[in-house]
Amino acid sequence: MESQTTDEQFHFPLIETERLTLRMLTADxxxxxxxxxxxxxxxxxxxxxxxxxRQQLKVTLEILALRxxxxxxxxxxxxxxxxxxxxxxxxxxxxxxxPQVEILFGFLKEYWGxxxxxxxxxxxxxxxxxxxxxxxxxxxxxxxNLASRCVLEKTGMTxxxxxEYYRMDSITFIVSCEEYAPGxxxxxxxxxxxxxxETKLKSIHANLNHLFHPSSI
Numbered sequence: 001m002e003s004q005t006t007d008e009q010f011h012f013p014l015i016e017t018e019r020l021t022l023r024m025l026t027a028d029x030x031x032x033x034x035x036x037x038x039x040x041x042x043x044x045x046x047x048x049x050x051x052x053x054r055q056q057l058k059v060t061l062e063i064l065a066l067r068x069x070x071x072x073x074x075x076x077x078x079x080x081x082x083x084x085x086x087x088x089x090x091x092x093x094x095x096x097x098x099p100q101v102e103i104l105f106g107f108l109k110e111y112w113g114x115x116x117x118x119x120x121x122x123x124x125x126x127x128x129x130x131x132x133x134x135x136x137x138x139x140x141x142x143x144x145n146l147a148s149r150c151v152l153e154k155t156g157m158t159x160x161x162x163x164e165y166y167r168m169d170s171i172t173f174i175v176s177c178e179e180y181a182p183g184x185x186x187x188x189x190x191x192x193x194x195x196x197x198e199t200k201l202k203s204i205h206a207n208l209n210h211l212f213h214p215s216s217i
Contacts, residue, residue: 011191012068013131015076015123018186020116022076022090022123024068025061029077029086032108033057036088041109045142047166067093073132078107078120087111090120092128095138096165101128102138105151117151119185125155125175126182127189136176140165149173156181 015022025033036042037052052060067074075091088107095102103124105117128134139157141148149171157173164170 011193013127014190014192015127016081016186016188016190017119017123019081020119020123021079021081022120023079024192025064025075025077025086025089027058027061028084029061030054030058032086033061033089036106036108039109042106045145045148047168073101073128075104076120076124078116088116088120090117090124092124092132092137095140100138101134101136102140103128103155104139112147117147118154121151121155122183122185123187125180126187129177129180130182131189134177136174138172138174140170140172143169143171 012024013022014024034052034054034057037050037057043050064075073092075089075093077086078088078090079086088105088111090103090105092101092103094100103121105121105124107116125137128137137157138160139148139152140163141152143162152173155175156179157175158179160172160174162169162171165172
């Protein structure tokens with residue numbers, strides 16, 4: 001499902017949970033993103049194509065911001081409440097070469113083991129089903145990535161099938177809107193000022209025009 005937005009309708013969704021804030025990714029996140037996408041432990045079960053140079057990540061961050069305007073959903077930067085430092089990301093994209101929407105997440109290694117991925121993923125699913133009105137959401141992970149599988153199961157997703165995505169052996173999990181239950185965890189949704197966001201996106205689009213068409217990747 002793809003949610004189209006217009007200039008008049010677009011507001012960027014900010015989500016607050018008990019411990020986390022999900023907000024727009026910006027150029028200020030470049031240092032944290034570079035560590036995240038080049039840490040061997042973080043990337044252990046992910047495609048080698050995930051590794052990026054700083055310049056590649058700068059463009060990636062800009063494209064991810066544009067995706068929100070184009071689709072009405074995308075990927076958030078995740079911070080601890082009261083702190084602007086990005087410690088990870090979570091959100092939605094289209095599953096490799098399919099029209100299916102997948103949820104994904106990743107966190108800096110020093111923030112592993114405290115439930116942040118589950119907390120962020122739960123918030124994303126709630127937004128996806130309640131605001132974007134997804135019919136279903138899937139997730140793909142490496143069969144040996146037990147931590148990722150555990151997070152997906154904790155969110156209520158169930159095993160679907162074995163397959164191959166991103167040129168790697170994968171297993172997929174899935175949850176439908178009928179199966180999804182939001183629970184009672186703290187969740188607060190607000191929308192960032194439209195004018196500020198539109199100004200950011202116009203600037204991003206201008207910077208990208210000389211590189212390539214952003215919808216091509």
